[in-house]
Amino acid sequence: MTPPRLEFLTAEDLALLERDARSRTYAQGEVVIAEGVVPDALFLIRDGTVYVQHEGVTVACRGPGEILGEISFLEQRGASASAVAAGEARIDRLDVATLRSRLSAHPDFAARFYRSLAVRLSERLRETSHMLSRLRGDLQSGRLHAHRASAGQLTAPLIAPELAEAMSSIRRDVRGAEAALQARSLSASAAQEAINAACESIVAELVEHTGDADLLELGYRDLLAFRDPEHLREGVGGYVFRESFALLMRSTTLARCYAKPAGVPEDHETMQAIYDADPLGDGAIGPLVDRWFLDRPFCRMRRGVRQVMAERLSTLVAAHEQSVHLCDLASGTARVLFDVLATEPGTRIHATCIDVDPDALRLSASEAAAASDLTIAGRMAFINADVATLRASSNIQLAPQHMIYGVGLLEYFSDEDVVDLLDWCHDHLAPGGTALFSQLSSTNPDLPLLVHIVQWRLHPRDEAALAALCARSAFGSTAEIATVEDGNALLMAIEVADTGLTKP
Numbered sequence: 357m358t359p360p361r362l363e364f365l366t367a368e369d370l371a372l373l374e375r376d377a378r379s380r381t382y383a384q385g386e387v388v389i390a391e392g393v394v395p396d397a398l399f400l401i402r403d404g405t406v407y408v409q410h411e412g413v414t415v416a417c418r419g420p421g422e423i424l425g426e427i428s429f430l431e432q433r434g435a436s437a438s439a440v441a442a443g444e445a446r447i448d449r450l451d452v453a454t455l456r457s458r459l460s461a462h463p464d465f466a467a468r469f470y471r472s473l474a475v476r477l478s479e480r481l482r483e484t485s486h487m488l489s490r491l492r493g494d495l496q497s498g499r500l501h502a503h504r505a506s507a508g509q510l511t512a513p514l515i516a517p518e519l520a521e522a523m524s525s526i527r528r529d530v531r532g533a534e535a536a537l538q539a540r541s542l543s544a545s546a547a548q549e550a551i552n553a554a555c556e557s558i559v560a561e562l563v564e565h566t567g568d569a570d571l572l573e574l575g576y577r578d579l580l581a582f583r584d585p586e587h588l589r590e591g592v593g594g595y596v597f598r599e600s601f602a603l604l605m606r607s608t609t610l611a612r613c614y615a616k617p618a619g620v621p622e623d624h625e626t627m628q629a630i631y632d633a634d635p636l637g638d639g640a641i642g643p644l645v646d647r648w649f650l651d652r653p654f655c656r657m658r659r660g661v662r663q664v665m666a667e668r669l670s671t672l673v674a675a676h677e678q679s680v681h682l683c684d685l686a687s688g689t690a691r692v693l694f695d696v697l698a699t700e701p702g703t704r705i706h707a708t709c710i711d712v713d714p715d716a717l718r719l720s721a722s723e724a725a726a727a728s729d730l731t732i733a734g735r736m737a738f739i740n741a742d743v744a745t746l747r748a749s750s751n752i753q754l755a756p757q758h759m760i761y762g763v764g765l766l767e768y769f770s771d772e773d774v775v776d777l778l779d780w781c782h783d784h785l786a787p788g789g790t791a792l793f794s795q796l797s798s799t800n801p802d803l804p805l806l807v808h809i810v811q812w813r814l815h816p817r818d819e820a821a822l823a824a825l826c827a828r829s830a831f832g833s834t835a836e837i838a839t840v841e842d843g844n845a846l847l848m849a850i851e852v853a854d855t856g857l858t859k860p
Contacts, residue, residue: 362472363475385440387438389424391437394435395429397452398429400421401421402420405417413718559802562809601809604645609655621810624716630655653800657796680759681754681756681786683707683754688713724736757789758788775825791831793847
């Protein structure tokens with residue numbers, strides 16, 4: 357068994373602690389420390405893993421050698437989070453009253469003990485600081501909320517007259533449709549067609565004027581203000597963004613996509629809005645713009661991929677007579693998983709949901725707790741962690757998984773992050789298990805809209821690029837990649853070779 361991580365204690369100190377300790381084995385899901393309660397003991401993990409949970413969401417994982425309850429011990433206050441056994445865990449219990457008596461009687465032992473606690477807390481603070489540093493890097497790289505400057509990138513000669521006229525014409529058409537709609541001289545269906553045409557024209561202008569050939573011609577118009585093609589592309593995109601902003605941001609969904617209020621492009625509320633496809637917006641034409649966007653290939657693709665994923669998971673569950681272990685990565689409120697749970701026996705599914713958004717996880721935990729089949733909640737774990745750093749973290753302990761999957765994840769990852777994620781999946785899959793991910797296709801017609809108007813930093817890929825990333829990972833060249841939703845997305849399934857070992 358692993359000794360406690362109290363590095364300044366001597367062998368005699370450890371022997372003293374062990375003499376007073378009472379060992380116990382906790383079953384999966386059993387509470388070691390209850391949130392809000394002042395624990396009457398310190399707990400030393402000998403074997404197994406313990407989840408530190410707040411409002412049903414796992415915010416940290418503690419393993420062998422770790423100490424639980426030390427902050428409450430120092431502050432003599434109720435625990436700020438619960439500690440729950442992730443699986444069978446053997447834990448030593450140190451009675452607080454007995455421990456304080458020992459510390460009072462042995463000042464040297466007390467000094468070493470408190471110093472050891474201080475170092476452990478300092479290490480955890482460093483971990484938090486490292487995480488915050490990573491978040492700052494994500495902010496600077498655009499993976500988290502960061503709007504680009506959208507003005508001052510083009511001189512007047514670089515704004516194509518035909519583009520300027522087209523945007524003016526679109527605004528006139530929208531004003532006319534809005535006035536007619538308010539005067540009730542235009543039917544709702546005709547108004548929707550007019551708004552659809554105006555919005556489609558915006559996308560068409562983006563596609564035409566950000567193409568390589570058009571940008572090359574544009575660069576010759578003002579040689580004194582030379583810009584490289586990417587700078588010109590951003591400039592043209594920024595111009596169309598400014599000219600169309602007032603119209604497109606009347607859509608509730610588009611406005612939320614642009615604002616990224618949770619700091620990530622697709623938080624759980626944005627994803628749910630796309631799934632629900634219930635148009636909302638400002639004024640008479642806001643819902644019409646929203647309807648247009650929700651019917652676009654990107655939104656249809658997200659809904660379609662959710663259905664395809666749920667079907668694949670249901671097929672997997674049906675093929676196993678025993679329990680099935682599933683891991684949902686960065687999928688917000690785990691809609692795919694709950695789709696499966698609505699049709700499959702919850703008692704056969706052990707699910708782990710990992711997401712950087714604690715609000716999404718809390719909603720999922722509440723939904724699981726409220727389920728009519730109460731066994732579901734006990735078989736679902738919700739872990740708050742950044743999926744992009746899973747391979748660098750040794751804290752998350754999972755049983756071998758039958759499937760690890762993610763919806764709308766890879767397009768926000770660099771190539772290196774994708775390879776790291778696939779390596780992590782390879783290490784955590786059971787023999788014969790499958791990693792299943794969707795990927796935004798590089799041919800998706802909504803890319804100009806998402807990049808220049810919504811301002812998402814994306815990594816769209818084609819089939820060859822995705823296969824090459826898989827080949828760089830521990831899986832090797834084993835990926836099966838299919839196009840789905842009219843080619844607007846790719847679905848990559850990779851299986852770990854069945855070595856004949858016993859599956860969970």
